[in-house]
Amino acid sequence: GQNIDQPTEMTATEGAIVQINCTYQTSGFNGLFWYQQHAGEAPTFLSYNVLDGLEEKGRFSSFLSRSKGYSYLLLKELQMKDSASYLCAVRNDYKLSFGAGTTVTVRA
């Protein structure tokens, strides 16, 4: 089975940093994705990790520790447009299993 946990909600101030944690216990692992989803819109790809370590992409970074079943997404220099749901997804072969998502609210 698949068990993917992430916090339900987080709030942060514009310009600040927020870290969204994701822990997983899955029957197989071929990589971990982070997606951003604005209300009523499609999930859009943010990052992919398959080996341990940090991947940096502009204001967003993602970290993976396979031995700990743990990942985080780091959002720096928060902007109002970053208010959205952030989905952690584990890939097993072709299939993605998603967490319930973390709703991030950015306040001025």
Next chain:
Amino acid sequence: GAGVSQSPRYKVAKRGQDVALRCDPISGHVSLFWYQQALGQGPEFLTYFQNEAQLDKSGLPSDRFFAERPEGSVSTLKIQRTQQEDSAVYLCASSGEVRGSGSHPNLPYNEQFFGPGTRLTVL
């Protein structure tokens, strides 16, 4: 078009009615996926196609759900005799292999590109 498109964007059905949801994947993408997303939850896998072949339908919740992709491009998800618990957003995604970048330049991955979804409400 440049992205995955789905139609209709919104569908209201009376309980017991049949519905058909359409997905147009990105041109050239071999893989196509359907997901169901309940309010406040992440997407749940329903089914997977590689070209016209349905390789995995393990996520379909009942035999009222049926998906097809007869020519390996457009796909239709059909729900027969809809029930209130079928109310959700139905997302379609397509993917093609992408070479990795950054610190892992040689690792391929299959980013899934999602459509905007169809919000189904069953009354």
